Amino acid sequence: MNKTSKISDAEWQVMRILWEKAPITSSEIVEILRLRTGWGPTTIYTLINRLVNKKAITIDKGSSPNVCRPLLSQQGCRREERNFFLKKVYDGSLNLLLMNILEDEELSDVEIDELKHILDGSKNKER
Amino acid sequence: MNKTSKISDAEWQVMRILWEKAPITSSEIVEILRLRTGWGPTTIYTLINRLVNKKAITIDKGSSPNVCRPLLSQQGCRREERNFFLKKVYDGSLNLLLMNILEDEELSDVEIDELKHILDGSKNKER
DNA sequence: AAGTACATTCTACATTTGTAGAATACGATT
DNA sequence: AATCGTATTCTACAAATGTAGAATGTACTT
Numbered sequence: 459m460n461k462t463s464k465i466s467d468a469e470w471q472v473m474r475i476l477w478e479k480a481p482i483t484s485s486e487i488v489e490i491l492r493l494r495t496g497w498g499p500t501t502i503y504t505l506i507n508r509l510v511n512k513k514a515i516t517i518d519k520g521s522s523p524n525v526c527r528p529l530l531s532q533q534g535c536r537r538e539e540r541n542f543f544l545k546k547v548y549d550g551s552l553n554l555l556l557m558n559i560l561e562d563e564e565l566s567d568v569e570i571d572e573l574k575h576i577l578d579g580s581k582n583k584e585r
Numbered sequence: 586m587n588k589t590s591k592i593s594d595a596e597w598q599v600m601r602i603l604w605e606k607a608p609i610t611s612s613e614i615v616e617i618l619r620l621r622t623g624w625g626p627t628t629i630y631t632l633i634n635r636l637v638n639k640k641a642i643t644i645d646k647g648s649s650p651n652v653c654r655p656l657l658s659q660q661g662c663r664r665e666e667r668n669f670f671l672k673k674v675y676d677g678s679l680n681l682l683l684m685n686i687l688e689d690e691e692l693s694d695v696e697i698d699e700l701k702h703i704l705d706g707s708k709n710k711e712r
Numbered sequence: 713a714a715g716t717a718c719a720t721t722c723t724a725c726a727t728t729t730g731t732a733g734a735a736t737a738c739g740a741t742t
Numbered sequence: 743a744a745t746c747g748t749a750t751t752c753t754a755c756a757a758a759t760g761t762a763g764a765a766t767g768t769a770c771t772t
Binding site: 610611615626631633634649 | 719720
């Protein structure tokens with residue numbers, strides 16, 4: 459019954475900081491997000507708490523500025539979110555997504571080559 | 586002040602049908618989604634109405650099974666959603682997204698070549 | 713005209729989300 | 743111990759979302 463409750467958009471902001479800087483104190487998170495988004499401190503504490511409830515992070519209470527760290531991996535959350543998005547918007551078609559990006563964004567040849575290079579890097583990875 | 590209100594996940598299901606089959610009657614939408622998702626008819630009508638309020642679709646009242654059609658393009662909505670997702674989850678980095686997909690999914694060489702081919706198709710499109 | 717079945721709207725309600733004020737707790741300072 | 747500023751929790755609240763029952767409208771069939 460592990461109904462992995464979804465991480466909301468605002469909560470993602472918190473997670474991103476956690477993944478980048480954990481272990482990090484709540485107050486530091488508050489400070490970073492305050493600057494980055496303009497949210498009030500309590501707003502940010504609320505988000506932090508909700509993430510604790512969702513079991514996405516833990517807080518070591520004990521030392522005063524509490525220390526937080528993620529319980530869910532960025533990799534995993536990204537994957538989850540990506541698959542959800544891909545299914546919802548592109549019916550799961552990666553090809554379609556890519557075509558669409560190419561149509562909409564003006565990628566330079568250099569950028570396109572970068573992408574191709576990334577693709578090359580992953581051929582024949584398995585036996 | 587055009588605060589383009591976001592299309593919710595459930596509403597996307599409706600939009601998808603609209604984009605694929607418009608003009609289409611509400612009852613047909615109801616029927617398709619009822620089968621596809623198991624939602625009750627009123628649930629689906631609610632979604633349809635919310636989309637009308639969001640100015641995402643219109644309904645020609647007049648004929649009894651009303652006829653609906655989208656007001657927003659699939660292309661545009663996809664773009665919006667994609668950019669939002671990309672920013673939120675990948676800090677806007679397409680390269681990172683692609684690398685991540687390759688790490689997580691086991692794409693066959695054929696699939697990878699397809700992607701490369703899509704990329705090739707879009708080089709030198711502009712002068 | 714009445715009946716019946718389908719179509720549509722209204723109303724409702726629990727959750728989740730964004731947002732934050734009020735209250736309290738903790739630690740350093742007088 | 744009293745004080746003050748920082749840290750944290752509690753409480754709150756409106757809007758959005760998922761979900762649908764009740765009520766009403768419409769059109770075809772007796």
